[in-house]
Amino acid sequence: MRSAFLIFLCLMSSAALAAPKKPPKTYSIPLPPKVDFSAIDWLIGDWSGKTTQKGPSGEVHLSVAYDLDKRFMFFREKISLAATDSTPAVDESWFGIMSGRDSPNEFTLRVYSSTGFITRYRVTVQQADIRFLPEGGEEPPPGWLFRREMQRLDTGELSEAVEAAPPDGSFFSYYSAKLTRQTAAPAAAPSAPGPEPK
Secondary structure (H helix, E strand, C coil), X not given: CXXXXXXXXXXXXXXXXXXXXXXXXXXXXXXXXXXCCHHHHHHCEEEEEEECCCCCCEEEEEEEEEECCCCEEEEEEEEEECCCCCCCCEEEEEEEEEEECCCCCEEEEEEEECCCCEEEEEEEXXXXXXXXXXXXXXXXXXXXXXXXXXEEEECCEEEEEEEEECCCCCCEEEEEEEEEEEECCCCCCCCCCCCCCC
């Protein structure tokens, strides 16, 4: 009886060793395709300039960089405007995160301002023109709308025009500026938006 039991154990052990081993389970999450930012790739870098004669005097500093494996664009801007007869002085900073949309050459930009507002823009690109159209947001300025346009003038210059509309009012020119490229895109972007431009 004991010998039969030992033979049974040996047979079971042999069967277990001969059974094919199951490969370990691996889990993978399919990643969304990378956004094609090629239409606005020329924006990458640091830009600085002054407002034009069409609005209040001031300075504008803009920094644009890729981040998170080039799946997003990070914008940082600092605006300093002098007071006018109809508007107070402005000293505002904001950063934005741009992601893709279903349509080519269209993007979504979420903007977080030093004023506490959080707004969302639909961004459309037509050749050298980039338009930022308001789409609400989690904490937009109550009743106010802001839209902007950036236009590439040449390889080292761009113009920026911002318009504002008060509650139940029409858009008016808030400020416009001409910016010059200060630095080109770095070889490797940092993993965070980085310090505010000076």
